[in-house]
Amino acid sequence: MTPDSSPLRYIDDAPTDPKLVRAARPVLDRLADQLADAPVTILLASQDATIVDRRAGQRSLLGRLDRAQVAPGFIFAEECAGTNGIGTALEERKAFRVRGEEHLLEALHPLACVGSPIVDPVSRAVTGIVDITCQVDDVNELMAPLVLSAVRDIEERLFALSARSEQNLLREYMRSKRRGHAAVVAMSRDTVIATPTVSRLMDSTDQMMIWDWISTHLAAKDEWEGPLRFADGIDVRVHARRVGESTDPLSAILELRPLASPAPPRPRARLAPAAPAGAAPATRIAGRSLAAHRLQDRVDEITATVAPVLIVGESGVGKTHLARQIQYRWGRHDPVPSVDASMLTPSAVAELRARLSGSFACIIEHLDEVPDDAVASTRRLLDAAVELGAPVIATATSSTPDDLRHQVQTHVRRSVCIPPLRQRIEDLTDLARELLAAELPDRPTPQLQPAAHRALIDHHWPGNLRELASVLSTAAARSMGFDIKLEHLPADYRTLGAGRRLTSLERTEREAIVRALDESDGNKSLAAHRLGVARSTLYRKIRALGLENETFGS
Template identity: 50%
Template structure:
């Protein structure tokens, strides 16, 4: 059914907020006749909200016990978690429309409604009768309002009052607003001493400083609008990791860091919590440089600490893992002199992009010829030599798939470009043992390895920024919400970066230019691991263990000896760092 056919009755004016919601639902493809909504009964994800709300709603339900209304409390995902008061007839009708605990009323499932749309709009929202998108909700009217945590300003739930159309009362909106204020006040009272002190210090610094201000604790991030314009989720994680390693040992510290958009900032961090309390830090940020040209918060550079631009002025590789930093350093070295370089790694890791990046470092960004090794013939080689002689750089992808009849000519080309220092790069998915079918890899004197994505999931944010920028026009590309990043980091990624790109691009239509949430991902990528995320130090240790195991051919005995630890200690580290036991030899 097209959007025009879904117009409201002539007697009703379409309010702007209703129109926005209907259009969102149209893009998502919500079925107006749907009667079955997602149902989960796996406990309450944030019992602090229910703990704060229950006394307020118990008191309110006593006051409304004879009124023809019911009060609904939903969580941050628009799932109804409890229901107060309501006459039997109303509750029966609500049950038949699945307006009951356990059912999820996010817009993508339930269309325009007082819970999901209030969450989407992040403001009180009223909807009546046929303003609801679902036909099953046309008999009801409701007012929903978001419950905002007073410390970190995140929406932690939705409070909704619902009745039949004929029982609508003008007092419903102010009644819900007053109840939400009471709940938020109780949430503040529940907050830890660290959180309350953090909020006070943040407010004080914000009043006295013209700089961008960020306050952080293990569960809280508060930022001024200026700071929010600087930072994305990966920047927040980087700042917290940096502050956690620096501030506990000193009252304050100042250092220059590089943000994901390539901007250099001077950060002054000060601890505001006692030594026995969870860490609370207030940071002031002062921009030293502008974002990298054309990045708009979407550029490739994303190193945890300031390491300077690449020598050629070309942007750095996306990613902040140890593996990517080592690869960047290796490519910077190769950039000093042209000559054949072989880029290896699993299918989909981005070998061709890495080879093209090295070509840009050499200064051949606008003059690169790319050919597929599997399609080369001996007759092609004279033409390729001529183009190199004329000033072009050459990239041969999948050189391990060069046909046997062309292998000798390609081998001669590699030897000649070695001697002449010509700009030749190639990619291969075989191991670096010189035993590919063509035998060509052994003739490359310089080689670089691109690690699989499963070994560097901490840079999914950085890669997503580049991928989404390439597929979204406009001043700002969508970002990954924290739950999305955590879910994607838990995936094994057999298809590597190519698979990540496919997942993100397929999520864009559902996200509709907003940041990509868990609900926008394909179902098989929505699994959240219950395990904790590794710290930066543990990530570095994990990468080191993987590298040594790979160098040892997967043999744990040799790897343990090279690491200088007992074999039993290596086994414990493999388990603690979440590495696959079956992937390496004993």
């Protein structure tokens, strides 16, 4: 059976943790030599249950394994393959035996296996699985002890690698300090050491952002220099250099220098009512991307004067949430009623218009879905709101509705567009912190661990913030309110990319391809025609940009 027709998910050139590979290779080599004539095979799987290595095994066994897709590249996570020695051991975080029909998949019924998780001694995260598999008739009681012994040896090597790497990192950190740099950070996957100057500026969100930054720029280079912005809006220039060899797990020394602060903006005349004494401060837009700062500037401009506003954006980007933020900044601290425009009738619109004279505030959602018989009255309502300067905010999913409804939207003179999450993915950490704080208001806000953060960054987020909030809610429940690890994410969100971040040009290209596929309901031939490229080119782009597992269209 080929990967394309397999019931299991398959990843060509599956990414592996180089530290795990370095620690496991000599142990697997030794074990493969010991079992060269035995009717068993040895499997190494990554932390997302993808088989990355297969050793030893007699020809008859290897043929059966191939037919059952027990081979590198196939994902044996429990949600994909049911009960099995890799995925179930990962879920249980302990050694697990599966024999014959205990496997969910019928293709695995002739097999028996023992799998055990590899736990990094430093981070305590599961980094992989060792599994020994054989045919049911060849089961041997020594399989479990062999697996556990191999796991212990790999974990000892992981600890030794971590210790040596951390010593090198500390040595380079002290050298940078002795050279007179006041703002130095030493960082690896599991360690952050910072001088007091940096510690006062950097919170856990900044740490994750910096790790993502160096993971991107030092993936293929030994040094990189560029600007960064901390969560508090402080801009710095960072010179980062890799510590150790390119084959070693990534660690780096960062030397930070402040950038000149921009001139403060001229104060605007603010006509909106001031918030009463003791009120909670106005909420700012979460994020540090250029898109987030532009959105914040536009919101600041809009809230300076009370008058109708149209908020446009894709489904799930947070239009209603932003509408309530704007109403709050206009001094509306009590809940503001919202109206679904798709349910409006002429009489309901007339009632709303009659209440405008009392500066009645409201949020009209889905303005681009006003029923035909309510279009004319809605236009008159918006004209009256503009004339009175009423605190009315409308939202719309489409910026280019059909002609009839476009006439409605043009009656709101001021507008703001919220970009989709995929266009401000560098804001994900800040957005996640805000969403998790709202999800767990009475507990310390959990943080995204690096592997979970990388997996979420690599996702396309067609459902935007609504989708992110749902994923984080599930993850927070699984983590019981503690920091969120990769295994706490829903299954479809755990796949780690190869570690390379897309460039701005690639993101733009990816967006164009996604839009074409959505408009074509996933028909790749039609999408290729829309884009003006050959179908073979589109297939290559889909694979290169990580879109193979996305669903398109309605």
